[in-house]
Amino acid sequence: MGSVALAVTDGMLHFELSLAYEVFAAAPAGVTVPWYDLSVCGPVAVRVGRFRLEPDHGLDRLRHADTVIVPGWADVDEDPPADLVEAVRAAHEAGARMVSLCTGVFVLAAAGLLDDKRATTHWAHTEVLAARHPRVQVDPDVLYVDNGDVLTSAGKAAALDLCLHLVRLDHGSSIANAVARRLVVPPHRAGGQAQFVTTPVPAQDEHPLAALFPWILERLDQPLTVEDLARQARLSSRHLGRHFRAATGTTPLQWLLTQRIRRAQELLESTDDGIDAIAAATGMGTATTMRRHFNRTVGVPPDTYRRTFRAKTRPTPNASEHHHQHPVPK
Template identity: 55%
Template sequence: MGNTVALALAEHVSLIELAAPCEIFGVDRSQLTNSWYDFIICGSGNARAGGWFRPDGYRSLDELVKAHTVIVPGSRYTPGKQPADLVDAVRAAHDAGARIVSVCAGAFVLAAAGLLDGRRATTHWLYADLLATRYPQVKVDPDVLYVDDGDILTSAGKLAGIDMCLHLVRLDYGAAVANDLARRLIMPPLRDGDQAQFIAPLATQGVDHALAELLPWAKAHLAEPLTVVDLARRVHMSTRTLSRHFNAVTGKSPLQWLLTQRIQRAQELLETSNHSIEQIAVQTGMGTAATLRRHFSRAVGMPPDPYRRAFRAGRAPAEFTPMPQQASRGEALPQAS
């Protein structure tokens, strides 16, 4: 598996958009897996993050073409004119086979390079209309955290970039490693890309929100035949009130959230256990192997059996395009039987 990650440093890149990839890809994680990424920073001239911080020993933009993954953060100037040398270097890296990733307004660099033509992409909601107007051939989706289009990934604001970086780890090293890393970073293990950029907070929401005890309890009881009524009763709410809290806290309905947790748990079991598909279906609350296969294929982009084989063969399922992990309003969540 190729694992060189290069961050393209431009003038006035946001410090957090530099620091997050450095923390996730540039820190030794040998305690999580046998190998990790080789991380480099590439820039030109006197490029500095935040207008003042200049990393030691960064390489020229010509080095981007040697990377397997190139991350393009935004900068205070990105929505305006994109540096020609950066645009050319990113295009050359993609032509050489690199996976290209943008954070926040970095999508403008990818668009200027022609990499987003005809593709679905996102950026920070503040810049979405501008991106769509300036590059009408791009299918701009302003309502999601990130978009995975295979060899091109785009994310919304700065913290959404962290979600996308964890998504890349999940693709490259599997759900168990990504979740372990998220725990070390004190982050949720996964917010899928189709989650809304804006989640309207409850008036009483804080550290101790209304679902603070329910969510970890539900994760620990995924094998049980949980229903929305069961969840509502546990926190002494009506189903309507529960749904309102779920939307405010997670950006999902209770059914969508439960299905996402079950798919994540199935990924972990496929990667770390020898349990049969039937056993995993029961342990994740899917009930039957057929139900697990249907929902897993829809969410991950491939059935559980090939997912396990690909992961154990040392080629994480990055070659398969993940699908939105959600259940439609009219679809009943699979229950354990």
């Protein structure tokens, strides 16, 4: 939380830079919590695509930021600039949370921040990353990796997923969903989803699962099985699993559990309901079961999550928007 610094240099990819700026520069309408203090740090002037950018501060400002984001940069065949690598290393040593979007991972790797850690990048560059930095545990099949103090993402849409993940960590699920609504994107894709969808996804109203997603979200309080989902979709269980894997990168039951956890987060933030009531409302049965799944997925118990985010002012979730933002990747 607090201050966010975008670390830029010549050759940065403008898409990742722009989406990070869009997420962290200003809070969505109706959100009244203190937002991020965003700065752009780099040399006197840099080239970003065909544009000329004048940063707010020099690279030495990175070590004063709470979070440092390194957007993707174009020429991964060349070593990243030494001054950028040194500034990133210094920021990490000063305690900043370090984030790379797409090929920005090459900067973090060059600074030694990913040694013996899992990391990812755009699938087209994972082999190069692994060959150049053999101590990095490269995972080519995920959207993003969260190591706590160092986070990396794949490219384009996955970079946005990681930015929303950061907002969720800092401000909770409701506010992250408000940012997603402003950007007109699905509110959550877990980092473990596949970054490369091998089967093209047709228009949502033509997709075999298009009607199933909202049907499930309206019945999260019910004990749904794979057979229930297959019957509703008029598919065999095997074909349902194949379509789910192609569309979301995960299994039907894992996707369903993720939606239950996200709904529980919203209820913990926006209501005074007890854990037993929330467990029942989200289809997780008992408080004990919910605590087990929630702690494993979110990293903290539900009670701790509520204490962290309940005191903050939040926008009122729009139920219709929540139900109609189907998690089919674009």
